[in-house]
Amino acid sequence: MKMNHYCYEDIQxxxxxxFLVNVSQKMMDSFYEITGDSNELHRNLTYAHTKGYKSxxxxxxxTASFLSTIAGVYLPGEKSLIQKVEISFTKPVYVGDxxxxxxxxxxxxxxxxxxVLKVSIKRGTEKVLRGKMQVxxxx
Amino acid sequence: MKMNHYCYEDIQxxxxxxFLVNVSQKMMDSFYEITGDSNELHRNLTYAHTKGYKSxxxxxxxTASFLSTIAGVYLPGEKSLIQKVEISFTKPVYVGDxxxxxxxxxxxxxxxxxxVLKVSIKRGTEKVLRGKMQVxxxx
Numbered sequence: 001m002k003m004n005h006y007c008y009e010d011i012q013x014x015x016x017x018x019f020l021v022n023v024s025q026k027m028m029d030s031f032y033e034i035t036g037d038s039n040e041l042h043r044n045l046t047y048a049h050t051k052g053y054k055s056x057x058x059x060x061x062x063t064a065s066f067l068s069t070i071a072g073v074y075l076p077g078e079k080s081l082i083q084k085v086e087i088s089f090t091k092p093v094y095v096g097d098x099x100x101x102x103x104x105x106x107x108x109x110x111x112x113x114x115x116v117l118k119v120s121i122k123r124g125t126e127k128v129l130r131g132k133m134q135v136x137x138x139x
Numbered sequence: 140m141k142m143n144h145y146c147y148e149d150i151q152x153x154x155x156x157x158f159l160v161n162v163s164q165k166m167m168d169s170f171y172e173i174t175g176d177s178n179e180l181h182r183n184l185t186y187a188h189t190k191g192y193k194s195x196x197x198x199x200x201x202t203a204s205f206l207s208t209i210a211g212v213y214l215p216g217e218k219s220l221i222q223k224v225e226i227s228f229t230k231p232v233y234v235g236d237x238x239x240x241x242x243x244x245x246x247x248x249x250x251x252x253x254x255v256l257k258v259s260i261k262r263g264t265e266k267v268l269r270g271k272m273q274v275x276x277x278x
């Protein structure tokens with residue numbers, strides 16, 4: 001991933017970014033180590049099956065963590081500071097899924113120098129996460 | 140952390156949970172490995188200083204990842220599935236900070252069997268994150 005260095009003035013409505021990511025078991029283990037979230041739905045295949053899921057369900061907040069990369073690497077990149085996040089999880093994500101993470105500039109706020117991004121994450125054509133993110137651009 | 144096993148019927152408005160967590164460099168490294176977010180503000184002490192921060196700034200979405208634990212371990216615990224998250228980051232968090240993570244049941248939706256939690260994260264008396272989270276309770 002190549003870091004962008006956009007200043008507030010460089011950003012235009014409609015600018016967008018996307019990248020692919022594979023959700024691995026290693027990511028799941030790391031997320032568990034960070035959070036201590038020992039919920040069986042994320043960690044026990046048999047349990048997930050009994051609840052009607054085809055595999056271990058990826059932590060929603062792990063899926064959401066890729067929004068960090070949208071802001072911190074791409075839009076605007078270096079000068080980013082996330083201020084607000086509003087997201088819905090629309091489908092379960094499974095370990096091993098390949099996800100496409102997408103961000104697009106919806107609006108700019110000249111007074112406070114923040115941008116609002118529309119964000120979404122897809123598996124193939126299915127949207128698994130959608131929402132908005134407000135990102136400040138620091139000098 | 141002891142996992143709760145609340146069913147929808149067990150949950151009452153006003154129920155709450157809190158726990159302490161220390162944000163370590165190891166967590167920061169793990170979050171970087173998961174997301175690939177190489178932003179210098181989170182990884183380079185000298186850079187963070189030049190931007191006016193007293194230390195490396197914790198990834199906002201890492202701080203937010205502790206919301207996973209609120210739902211997945213405490214409220215409601217085992218039967219949890221996060222549906223929506225709306226959060227604001229109100230102060231920078233630094234590596235080494237001790238945070239208190241707090242959740243409280245604001246409302247219940249009997250038709251769709253979800254609960255809405257008010258969530259906040261504090262460093263001492265300072266709120267660093269606040270918001271709401273909608274959590275489904277599965278059978």
